Amino acid sequence: MKTAILPGALAPRESRGAARLLIAVAVVLTVLIIVVPLAYIFWRALSEGVAVFAQNILDPNTLHAIWLTTLVALITVPVNIVIGLSAAWLIARFTFPGRKLLLMVIELPFSISPIIAGVCYLLLYGRQGLLGPMLADADIQILFALPGIVLVTLFVTAPFVTREVLPLMQAQGSEQEQAALTLGASGFQIFRLVTLPNIRWALLYGAVLASARAVGEFGAVSVVSGSIRGQTNTLPLQIELLFNDLNIVGAFAAASTLTLIALATMLIKTLIEGRSKAA
Amino acid sequence: MTGAAITMPRRARSRRVLPGFGLTMGLTLSYVGIIVLLPVMALVLKGAEIGPQRYWEIVTAPRTLAALRLTVLAAAMATLFNAIYGLLMAWVLTRYSFPGRRLLDAMMDIPFALPTAVAGLSLTALFSANGWYGQVLEPAGITVVYTILGVAVAMSFTSVPFVVRTVQPILEDLDPAVEEAARSLGASPLTIFRRVIFPAIQPAFLVGATIAFARSLGEFGAVIFIAGNLPMKTEIASLLAMIRLEEYDYNGAAAIALTLMVIALILLGLSNWLQGRMQRKGGRA
Amino acid sequence: QDDSILNVSYDIARELFAEINPAFAAQWQETSGRSVAIEQSHAGSSKQARAILEGLPADVVTFNQVTDIDVLAEGGMVDENWRDAFPNDASPYYSLPAFLVREGNPKGIEDWDDLTRDGVQVIFPNPKTSGNARYTYLAAYAFALKQNGGDAEQAQDFVRKIFANVPVFDTGGRAATATFAERGLGDVLITFEAETGGIAQQYADENFQRVTPSLSVLAEFPVAIVTENAKRKGSEEVSKAYLDYLYTPEAQRILGRHFYRLNNPEIAAEFAADFPEVELVTVDDVFGGWDQARAEHFDEGGILDKVFVNQ
């Protein structure tokens, strides 16, 4: 980020009025739109005291939901990283017919409602879907089990890594990689020694966003999860379930853990950015 | 030139300089095929199964139309708000230094990171008649919860980062000399923004707004909590698809889903085209 | 755990099965010497039925509507003659749509016709997705038929007026409850009597009052083994024992405590104070059975759509 250069001491005192006004409006809006809803979650979660809060969090079903959500993120994020990098390399470094189209397909999940993503998977893997009978014969359970949740999560998070890394790779051009090539490096060596160090912050940011989304996905997962208590309920689903159990404090307590994860993720991201700007 | 008729194989395009084409192509295509294309194909096939006439009937049924109208309208409202708010944020975050700027910057990503259901829950509680905001707004005659306003609020919350994050880097990268040039030519700050800065960020702005719009069209988790889901009034299209599903009406669900997807794709295509045109026009200096 | 079953159930049965399951597990341990883990899934009962058809691996279903199990039977998941598999047409308990109003009943809501008044806000879920709400619809309709000597036109008008007083349609019974109790919306909540009792108890400090209308529809709560799944998992035996257990005095007592009406006359007598007299009609009597009711009222373009959409 460019730090604004201040003019020298003799500069006439410019009125900072406009700037002040804009900053104030921005801060107020952000507080109203983002900060207060965020704060409200914690306020509600703690409204009946820390003991109730802890009890809600430590409920086995909630704990299981936390574990399941973590597991889903642990599976999807690495896959996202590998595939995202592969797609970015392909699109940034080669020209081939259909390149633009491929990029569009990769970004397709951005424009598909998560709930509809779930429907798509239902139509594909459901017992009455395209592949359903086949899967039923082979006794493979995809929907209403971990594989289904992982698959839809992969769907909704598919574009993140590519989207972060690709513009950077395109902007940087391939000259360094060509230099490495003339020096005799193999493909993997080039990637590991030259490309990766250049894009590592963008990659991390992409991974952070993908994991945030993986952890927080509700619509798509709710279609394919079957919401079996303590089994296929991810944390967002568990929150809805608690809400419908009329355990509102419990719902907000679970929500606050998710919010904490979100805040931690953003904190990591901000740190990363700080470092990459410094580097 | 020596007319030496050595026929050389045409090699140029048959060789790729950097390695990894086959590997990444294979990996990417199979992944995209399995994770993205195959399920979407299933939806399209289902849609094709319905037949054009039935499809038309479903989509033009009053309730569907109402839901689509509401969704598009609310998404438009949300996008309008986000466009303005996003531009303001991008501007403030790049142009001014003030205490807490980094924090404000970090806040921009919260809506992405926060699960939509949690957001919906929290917004509903805040805006309901006895919530923090509702207490102020209801007496003033503004009802947010269970109205189109609520739908728009939820949609705009979940798509806040799109405009900010697409405009911000462009704004950061803008050559300050161009603005200085305008300043030295006597332009006022407002004129500079209108005639020099905005045209430069316009393509990115457009893309950000379109993605925000597409995302709003599809937003579900946050909206269902705050919308009230009144058929013909506050029922969004993706909820209607969900309801159709729960009514065992697969055709209805697929038709609505397909329609939503097509609207989003048309919009994205349109914005890509516009952006391309703008870049050809002004483009790289 | 030696055995495990998944009970897929309707939305508002959360607290009920939270109490029944451990009791059954203890009994099963005693009788068979085996431990059992019982998983629960709750949602709108139609949604649940669809999920099972798509592959949700339920062993037993405990629903609030015959049609939802019929759908499973059509899909080959449940035996055709499932109603004969357990006593009392496979319905271990029953309930009826009833009202819950705010402290002191400020709007003076006593019966169905009070719901059509201007300025009364009525809360119940979406009949398209919730069995619960379908009963509500049918009960109001039956009331109007009776009131007007069987005039369908007037009955439809009556129901349409009630629908016009509904500010929000949630997808399940429980969400409607939350809307009424948590978000403070509406003057009256219509849901199963079992739910009104439970909520009145849980929100004791709000002093909600239960109101039983003069006439209501008998809501059966049918149960069935999802044979297709149970066979595959080898859980038929424990599934049958689980559903059988619901008929035992022990379980019936739990049900009574959750404000469900009981078929076992002795136990019912224990809870008589909780259950005011009410004229109960059945779907078979008034609507010619579920198949006809579905065709006439609930399918696309049926009467429900007319009163629903034309508001």
Place this chain on the structure above:
Amino acid sequence: MSLAMSNITRRFGQTEVLRGIDLTVDKGELVALLGPSGSGKTTLLRIIAGLDWPDAGSLAFDGDDWLARSAAQRRIGMVFQHYALFPHMTVQDNIAFGLTVLPRGQRPGKAQIAETVQRLLSFLQIAQLADRYPSELSGGQRQRVALGRAMAIEPRVLLLDEPFGALDAQVRRDLRRWLRNVHDSAGTTTIFVTHDQEEAFELADRVVVMNGGVIEQTGRPDQIYDHPATPFVARFLGLTVELPVTMQAGRAQAPGFDLTALARRALPDGPATLFLRPADIRPVADPAAPFRLTEIASTGALRRMVAENDSGCRIESELARRDCQGLETGMPVSLSALAGQIFSRTASPGATAPFAADDHIPHALKENRL
């Protein structure tokens, strides 16, 4: 009507970038700011333009305190290093910009603006490019557009920051001459920044040599060329051969060198340094001399030679090819210096006034570079 700067000082954090600049530029004058990278040229130009302000000092135009005025109020025309054209506007819109943003009262009518632009376009000989976008122009064309844009508002002072930096030699040379014409016919006061001495000398009426935030020397091009005032200026202007000499009665002496062509200097006896241009050194075949030619390279019209002696002293010289006949690698030579500048070795470079060459020496001798 002159632009007067006095004691202008500017700090960026810890670093003092301008350390007291005093300079007056007269109306109609064309002044070059010449100096190495980082010497503060751009900073000074930006202060004049009103894009930055000094920490101390004053800047006045015709008695009017410019430090109290914004860039927009000063009515200057600025041409940026990379032109900073508005990428989304056509050439004519770029040029018209300054006029279209005038307050409504002062703004000329549409037709009049179009006419002004048209006039400028033909003046700049780019009439046929009016509807192009900057990305569709060559570097030289962009340069003209940038100039046209700056001139449209009829600036009182025209400022140019390394206007020809990015262009190749041929184009650069053309534009340079063309700029001189433009300046002469428009009659503005012009200041331009460059680090290319040739450019400064060819274009400017007066050259200001900057170094490390101070002005090292100001003067007419040939004055500076012939009499660099400090070792820094000498080196910067190509007197790159530095020879330790001994002064004796005003004459410099060094073994193997014939320095008799240099005039007497008013320097104390003792060690001093002689600064020479390679082109002012002529190797002469001399079997007894300590130097030996070790390299001869051709660069078109010139030939570069290196002479070394046994103690490792390497002297370069540059001669026209035709003057090299008879010289070959390995040949022993003595070196005769045709012109040069001597600075006393005790003087700290860049700070002290030079012991400038006196003006008694016949011009021809001092400049005889062959």
Place this chain on the structure above:
Amino acid sequence: MSLAMSNITRRFGQTEVLRGIDLTVDKGELVALLGPSGSGKTTLLRIIAGLDWPDAGSLAFDGDDWLARSAAQRRIGMVFQHYALFPHMTVQDNIAFGLTVLPRGQRPGKAQIAETVQRLLSFLQIAQLADRYPSELSGGQRQRVALGRAMAIEPRVLLLDEPFGALDAQVRRDLRRWLRNVHDSAGTTTIFVTHDQEEAFELADRVVVMNGGVIEQTGRPDQIYDHPATPFVARFLGLTVELPVTMQAGRAQAPGFDLTALARRALPDGPATLFLRPADIRPVADPAAPFRLTEIASTGALRRMVAENDSGCRIESELARRDCQGLETGMPVSLSALAGQIFSRTASPGATAPFAADDHIPHALKENRL
């Protein structure tokens, strides 16, 4: 051990960027590819490097078909225009890169790599920079690191793409000389791309002038300098004054010009064009002459003059300052040409062989530039 290209052709979409390049570079030779922007220099270099492939033609090194080999297999060293250093590696890691990525079997030990790097660092005189990152280096230092990185793998061919493009004049000149030394002592075959003729002439053993995808001329620097083979080369090498002349019995004639110093040419009688360098034109005071001095500008050592006649013909000339004495603006002058190249006007430029100057003319005369 030579690099042989024949009939190399490359198209980008519709545009033919290389249109049949034939060139052989011998072992140990230092060849410059010289040409204007867009002439295909970089494209050719990239094909040699294995970063691009031609549409037709052949490329062989020492009989080995290089078109069948990948860039990594060719063992060339390439120095990119903007160096393309690895920004996240220190200088020594950059230089060591090529060695560390060798297959395990061939890879030298750690100590040995360190030693090689150390040797290169001192050879390149940047030993003290070993632990810096590229962003902490000046342009000239980066250049050296890029070269060191390319040389570490002991390449058989060293390729450089405008290696000095981004540097300023002083640094550029130093590096140029230093590169020549490096080339000589390492003994590699080197090809470098430039659009700066001075650079090409000073550095190269042989200069290849390219234009529009074809080779216009190949030859030793002075050969090309003295005898440009086509009008394009003539113009490109600074023979920018074009004079319509009439040939008569092998002699060129033009009113107001003294062309007697030019040798006879084997050209048919009739109209022709004489190409002159401004430095080869000397105005001589002559009251009867049709030309008049209209401008005199000083650029350091040189003085530029413009002479015009009544019909608007403008002739530029450049003289050393000391030769200008007595010349003043407004003075009538005749112009005498000292050297030049004549092309028959019917010949289509760039395609035909020139009617080159014959070699009978005394050298001194042809080159007398003063």
